Amino acid sequence: MVKLLLISMLLFGTLTKGADTDEKDINPCLNPILMKVEQNGVKSLKIYQLPVYYWAALRCKKINKHSQNILRHDRKQLDQDYKKAYRLEGAAYSCTYIAAVAVLVFYASAALKKK
Numbered sequence: 001m002v003k004l005l006l007i008s009m010l011l012f013g014t015l016t017k018g019a020d021t022d023e024k025d026i027n028p029c030l031n032p033i034l035m036k037v038e039q040n041g042v043k044s045l046k047i048y049q050l051p052v053y054y055w056a057a058l059r060c061k062k063i064n065k066h067s068q069n070i071l072r073h074d075r076k077q078l079d080q081d082y083k084k085a086y087r088l089e090g091a092a093y094s095c096t097y098i099a100a101v102a103v104l105v106f107y108a109s110a111a112l113k114k115k
Contacts, residue, residue, distance in 0.1 A: 028059035034069065042077045 033053045036044060045053055057070045 028056055028063060029069070031056040031060070034060065037073050041080055042073055043080075 033045065033049060034056050037053060042053070054070070057073075060069055
């Protein structure tokens with residue numbers, strides 16, 4: 001009797017669960033992380049979000065055969081970085097200036113000592 005009850009419960013659970021699965025046709029290209037990268041660039045993601053981003057981008061590329069999302073986002077990030085690094089500002093400028101002056105002073109002092 002217990003076996004019959006257990007089998008009927010398993011069968012009933014399987015049938016109801018199987019009938020309840022509606023496959024949602026969600027476009028992986030509409031992932032919020034992909035949208036965030038599209039607006040702010042790859043550097044806006046935290047390090048633990050990168051695998052999720054690459055996974056979502058791969059799924060999007062799989063659906064859209066000619067999608068170049070990852071390459072486009074990486075290229076956009078490189079262009080942003082280039083524009084920011086075109087001019088040295090702030091700490092980068094100060095460190096570069098100090099290093100150049102230090103090399104010049106040390107080289108000049110070494111050259112003067114030899115004479």
